[in-house]
Amino acid sequence: MLPPETALWNFVESAVRDVFRAYNFQEIRTPIFEATELFARGVGEDTDIVSKEMFTFPLRPTRPELVDEIFEMSEMKPDLFTPGGEFVSSEDKMEFEKRKRSESISLRPEATASVCRAYIEHGMHTLPGNVKLYYMGPMFRRERPQKGRYRQFYQIGAEVLSHTGDLKDDARVDAEVIEMLTTFFEKAGLEGTALYLNSIGCKECRPKYVELLRAALTKVKDKLGPDSQRRIETNPLRVLDSKLESEQAIIEKLPRIAEHLCPDCLEEYTEVKKQLAMRGISYAQNFRLVRGLDYYMRTTFEITAPGLGSQNAVCGGGRYDGLVELLGGPPTKGIGFAIGTDRVILSLQDMRKLPVERALDVYVAWMGEKNYPAAVKIARRLREAGLAVELPPGEMKFGKALGLADKLGARYALIIGDDEVASGQFTVKRLEDGEQKKLGERELVAYLKAGEAP
Ligand code: ATP
Numbered sequence: 226m227l228p229p230e231t232a233l234w235n236f237v238e239s240a241v242r243d244v245f246r247a248y249n250f251q252e253i254r255t256p257i258f259e260a261t262e263l264f265a266r267g268v269g270e271d272t273d274i275v276s277k278e279m280f281t282f283p284l285r286p287t288r289p290e291l292v293d294e295i296f297e298m299s300e301m302k303p304d305l306f307t308p309g310g311e312f313v314s315s316e317d318k319m320e321f322e323k324r325k326r327s328e329s330i331s332l333r334p335e336a337t338a339s340v341c342r343a344y345i346e347h348g349m350h351t352l353p354g355n356v357k358l359y360y361m362g363p364m365f366r367r368e369r370p371q372k373g374r375y376r377q378f379y380q381i382g383a384e385v386l387s388h389t390g391d392l393k394d395d396a397r398v399d400a401e402v403i404e405m406l407t408t409f410f411e412k413a414g415l416e417g418t419a420l421y422l423n424s425i426g427c428k429e430c431r432p433k434y435v436e437l438l439r440a441a442l443t444k445v446k447d448k449l450g451p452d453s454q455r456r457i458e459t460n461p462l463r464v465l466d467s468k469l470e471s472e473q474a475i476i477e478k479l480p481r482i483a484e485h486l487c488p489d490c491l492e493e494y495t496e497v498k499k500q501l502a503m504r505g506i507s508y509a510q511n512f513r514l515v516r517g518l519d520y521y522m523r524t525t526f527e528i529t530a531p532g533l534g535s536q537n538a539v540c541g542g543g544r545y546d547g548l549v550e551l552l553g554g555p556p557t558k559g560i561g562f563a564i565g566t567d568r569v570i571l572s573l574q575d576m577r578k579l580p581v582e583r584a585l586d587v588y589v590a591w592m593g594e595k596n597y598p599a600a601v602k603i604a605r606r607l608r609e610a611g612l613a614v615e616l617p618p619g620e621m622k623f624g625k626a627l628g629l630a631d632k633l634g635a636r637y638a639l640i641i642g643d644d645e646v647a648s649g650q651f652t653v654k655r656l657e658d659g660e661q662k663k664l665g666e667r668e669l670v671a672y673l674k675a676g677e678a679p
């Protein structure tokens with residue numbers, strides 16, 4: 226990422242900070258890598274992310290360590306081992322394998338698991354009110370790189386963790402989180418976004434729906450492609466995700482989860498839709514929106530943006546009550562989302578939304594080695610006043626200095642030579658029209674500040 230594109234990143238990130246702050250979210254920064262175990266449990270062993278996409282490393286070179294540890298253990302508890310140094314019991318061997326796995330680390334593929342880990346580790350459930358956190362930073366997944374899909378990509382995300390409130394309160398939290406998102410996209414200038422909404426039920430109703438779906442899919446098995454055929458057994462929900470042209474008509478006729486929700490899930494889903502309508506947020510229901518992760522429940526949503534081809538999802542989110550508990554914490558409700566920042570940037574670029582780069586204000590054209598200290602002093606003064614100032618380290622001929630000032634896009638050239646230093650009156654030239662003025666140091670700051678772009 227290079228300038229001037231980085232200015233667009235800064236613009237987007239500062240829009241996020243402003244909007245999220247207005248909704249009383251505070252920033253959390255989690256490590257770039259965590260124990261592999263955390264993602265295996267927190268994201269789920271069976272997800273694509275964990276099973277195929279993580280960059281995982283042993284914490285230490287395994288071979289020599291292994292021998293050392295076995296050696297140490299066999300000294301302390303010789304009866305656990307055969308004379309050949311093998312574990313006597315297979316349970317001990319498994320325990321040891323598990324320990325070995327826990328000594329493996331992975332680059333974070335997402336941050337929700339990390340946020341929940343931090344929540345537990347720092348006893349954040351004792352904080353007053355709901356815990357509202359946001360993050361931004363790089364994530365890593367082993368993917369085939371293409372437009373909008375990278376191995377190192379960036380996410381901006383937020384999570385609300387709570388341990389009080391009823392279904393109605395949950396729905397309000399969901400809607401407020403979505404409101405915050407739409408406010409952000411508006412502020413960032415992203416146009417043509419679409420919000421898709423679904424409820425994927427809970428531990429009670431989802432398994433029953435999955436069986437229903439499996440039965441319906443079994444009936445049409447012959448008409449499905451090999452991937453979907455396999456998923457009838459492994460994960461029927463994933464069939465809904467299929468992009469295969471020949472399967473689209475079949476999928477349209479499958480049973481939809483929204484029609485098979487338990488009373489609680491139905492109540493929450495109905496309330497979320499009511500809350501969105503009350504906030505004037507438009508959405509489309511999409512029964513095919515299933516998050517691949519086990520712990521997701523009820524509200525799920527996705528936001529798409531134009532100009533991205535098939536990688537058009539710029540945000541995915543949902544409710545994950547129970548995840549904190551799964552990771553060893555107290556019963557906790559959660560809802561969160563992650564925005565794909567790279568894709569937001571791509572979409573903005575596609576719309577030619579480029580931020581106005583703040584220009585260089587002043588180029589200091591100094592002449593005569595003995596006048597360099599005066600140039601340093603005045604440059605510092607101007608910078609303290611908030612102006613962007615370029616002070617060349619080496620002396621240059623007048624014409625060359627002005628030429629460079631022009632190429633750098635400076636608004637003013639400040640000329641400092643023998644006469645200026647002697648009289649304390651500096652020549653300032655407006656490069657746009659060549660207008661020149663002679664000003665003392667104090668008037669100079671006021672003059673340059675007044676001519677500043679907003
Ligand atoms: P996809 O279906 O595009 O692979 P996903 O379900 O893996 O998305 P999430 O895990 O929900 O994505 O991540 C949230 C957002 O992060 C996505 O909507 C997308 O904008 C972004 N994202 C995910 N993976 C990548 C990637 N490899 N490169 C760039 N952005 C990504």
Ligand code: MG
Nearest residue numbers: 273274366368
């Ligand atoms: Mg993916």
